[in-house]
Amino acid sequence: MTVPDSRTRWLRGVRAPGAKARLVCFPHAGGGAVSFHDWATLTPPEIEVVSVQYPGRQDRLAEPCATTMEELADAITTALLHELADDLPLALFGHSMGSAVAYEVARRLEGVPGRTLTRLIVSGRPRPRVPHEQPPCPAPTDSEILDRVRILDPDGADVYDHPDLRPLIMPSLRADFGLLAAYRPTRLHRLGVPVTACGGDRDPACAVADLSSWSDVTTEGLDVRVFEGNHFYLNPWKRELVGFIASHLV
Structure with missing residues (x-):
């Protein structure tokens, strides 16, 4: 039996009838929902996988990119609340920029009546920095962005x-890097759910020691999983990463 795709303006996935949990995935800077297109084939049937499609890329190319983290997180939270009508428990996974977006969405979802957030899973990025730790930066130039990429x-x-x-593809990458350069929450919100931090052992953007910084945003404990590889360790280790995440959800 063919299971139909689930597709809305913001969310992409494959319906999983009888699922007991839903994993919502947030892509990296410049990335899109296609980054997670095959994750549903790697999860048990008890887990439904949904990917977020940011504006300004792929089939949303004609739409303007978000210019602030607040704008992006507010819009995604609204989509999750209105485009997913059921009360299936949610876990959020974000890679790189997606980690920060997932954290901000988690903040907004906590305490919403009828919605259960079970876990935040972050990857390839330290926890957000507040202004006194790291002031906002000017948006990088295109050459600086490409050097970083x-x-x-x-x-x-x-x-x-x-x-x-x-x-x-450059406009969405430029917008995302500019958004991250300006993003500094005024304070850290401590989530009432556990956090899992994943990363590559040779990631130039997030040293293994930086993964433990996510303990500052939870009252329910942090666990860390390190894989062999660089910033995009999750590509060669996709099956292992998805299995590890699934083990926390069912």
Whole structure:
């Protein structure tokens, strides 16, 4: 039997009748929901996988990108509350920029009547910095962004040198990096759910020691899982990562 896709403006996934939990996935800067297109095939039937599609990319290319974290997190939270009508318990997973977005959405979802948030899972990024720890930065230039991308994703960065593709994908990358440069929550909100932090042992953006910083945003404990690899360790270790996440949800 073919199970139909679930597709809304903000959310993409595969329906899982009888699921007991839903995993909502948040992509990295410049990324889209397609980053998680096959995760549903790697999870047990008790888990439904939904991916967030940020505006300004892929099939939402004509829409303006979010300019602030507040704008993005508010819109995603609204989508989760209105486009997913049931009360299936939610866990949030974010990679890189997606970790910060997932954290902000988790803050907004806590305490919403009829919605149960069970866990925040973050990857490839330290916890958010407040202004006195790290003041907001100017938005990086395109050359600075591309230099950073080549460090983080040496295997995939060539796409930005393609003369036909670069004008299509650079605007969302530029917007996301600018959003992150300005993002500094006024204070850290301690979530009342456990947090799991994952990362690569050779990630130039997030040292293994930085993963423990997420203990500052939970009252319910942090566990850490380190994989072999760089910032995009989750590509070669996809099956293992998804299995590890699933073990926390069912």
